[in-house]
Amino acid sequence: MSNARTLALTGLKAVLLEGRSLSAVQPALMQQCPAADRPLLHNLLLGVLRWKASLHALLMPLLKKPLKAKDQDLVLLLYLGLYQLHYMDAVPAHAAVNETVRLLPQKKRWARGLINAVLRNFARTDRATRQQWLGCCASACYSHPQWLIDRLQQDWPEQWQAILNANNANPPLTLRINPLKTDRDSYMALPEIQALAPQPHPLSDQAIVLKSAVDVRRLPGFDAGWFSVQDVAAQQAALILQPRPGERILDACAAPGGKTTHLQELAQNQAHIIALEKDGARINRLQENLHRLGLHAQVRQGDASTPDQWWDGEPFDHILLDAPCSATGIIRRHPDIKWHRTPEDIAALTTTQRAIVQALWPLLKPGGTLLYATCSVLAAENQQQMATFLESTADAQQLPIERLPPCGAPGSQILPGQQQMDGFYYCHVRKRP
Ligand SMILES: C[S@@+](CC[C@H](N)C(=O)[O-])C[C@H]1O[C@@H](n2cnc3c(N)ncnc32)[C@H](O)[C@@H]1O
Structure with a gap:
């Protein structure tokens, strides 16, 4: 079992430096993570990937010169620290800084001072300064590549901003009840499901929407085929x-x-x-x-x-x-x-x-x-x-x-x-x- 932050950094390297897909790497990382820390690992992985361009815009003003190509792992480490400092209110600043510095591999201990300084300086900046940095361009503001923003703007002149904002929001978890095994009302009435504040959806008689992610294999009837996960x-x-x-x-x-x-x-x-x-x-x-x-x-x-x-x-x-x-x-x-x-x-x-x-x-x-x-x-x-x-x-x-x-x-x-x-x-x- 490994620490959630260590696993998050491993995942970010695989996705952003080796070009692998998140869905290919995330399941194995989850397996290696203690169950209690899995929500944190999920949040760190999804959060840094979601806000990568914004994190980049927050990082640049704090670096005297860009890091070399061979040190892009340090950039990811800094994204991980900045994500906790800017987007995760529940993580105290000192913990975000110390836990990030601790992730430095032995052979990159030389960067300890740099990582410490960047994260501490960031922790001292006020919200207005950060907003100014994020306002530098659409890519930083919406955390999407510019070519995709341009395409969306062209295809959806009225809705492109709503699309970009929706892409950066947490999705619900939606189940599709198998009508050959059970029905939606009976399933929603189960105490384990009631505890998750389930909502029916008007566009499908089989759909149950849950606000946040849970391990679906632990929900009643998963092995027996009572439901699938499907938006x-x-x-x-x-x-x-x-x-x-x-x-x-x-x-x-x-x-x-x-x-x-x-x-x-x-x-x-x-x-x-x-x-x-x-x-x-x-x-x-x-x-x-x-x-x-x-x-x-x-x-x-x-x-x-x-x-x-x-x-x-x-x-x-x-x-x-x-x-x-x-x-x-x-x-x-x-x-x-x-x-x-x-x-x-x-x-x-x-x-x-x-x-x-x-x-x-x-x-x-x-x-x-x-x-x-x-x-x-x-x-x-x-x-x-x-x-x-x-x-x-x-x-x-x-x-x-x-x-x-x-x-x-x-x-x-x-x-x-x-x-x-x-x-x-x-x-x-x-x-x-
Ligand atoms: C969008 S996914 C399908 C999702 C699936 N329909 C579902 O609801 O679970 C597209 C799938 O098409 C497969 N695929 C891609 N090109 C294909 C092709 N030329 N012939 C058959 N399958 C293809 C991919 O491997 C992938 O599994």
Whole structure:
């Protein structure tokens, strides 16, 4: 077992210096942390990643000269100290300084004086000075890369600031009750759940919103498959498709199976679902989730853009394409996304999305429907992508999504924070008979 701050620094190095994703490194770090310190570790990791550009703006005026490339680990150490001093009221300043200095590795003891001085000087600055430093530019103020702020401003001229603020807020934890095992009212009435102040959500009869994170494996019925963890925005996919028993459904990008399992819950476990996934490592989690929830699907490994390699020639009543995307709608849950993505990634993703939707369209029965979904808020991956598809596909007809507000272009966009949800885009298309 290691100390939460030591583990946080290890995690920050893996994410920010080695380019790994937070979701890949966080579970192992949590395992190594004493249970009582896990909330602190979670807060430090998410907090520093969320506020990285703001922490940078607070650090720069305190350094006489920037640290060398080989000392970027010290920059992370300073971010960790500054985060505690500026954003964590519960940590006394002396503890934030001393605990941070203690994290210095033996071979960097030479920096002890520097770390001490920077953090102590910062602790003495007043709020007005800090606000002035943070006001230097939009990137420091909103803690997002400038290119992403520019894109959001262009795509959402009225809402870009609300999106940036929502990306920096703590998300709720949302459960989706498995109606084949229990029901929402009974589950919410359990004393362990009552203690967490559960709220039903108006956009899904299965959703229970909890204000803050808990270890879901310790909630009643986890092993027995009474619920899944899924944001209400993601729950809209199956609710829009309304699958029925006996239908043939393709879930084209399926792992870890959040939407596959929801589709099957709504179809009373009697739909014929093919859950396709390209990444072999992610297929295990898909299988585990199906097993835990007691649901059936035929799991296949394959690339959705090359159906010749996995399709048996039987057309589908519905296709769900939860496309690989920038994930810019779920930055509040995965703040590392904003530092890892580049404008070049967005261009490459739009090409992949186009290839997949075009390859899957012929697999749909006449009269069948395809639901295109992303957890992105960028028009290039969403409205523009589907406008191009609809224009170039003679037998494609857009269906209205009555449960969500339209966005003035093809499909419906949920923006992060709206009704407590993640950012998600849906476009429902029917193949003319
Ligand atoms: C947004 S995630 C899907 C989440 C999933 N639908 C859920 O609700 O749990 C996208 C998934 O698509 C997979 N993927 C990416 N490109 C693919 C492709 N060409 N064919 C099939 N799967 C792909 C990724 O490995 C990833 O698991």
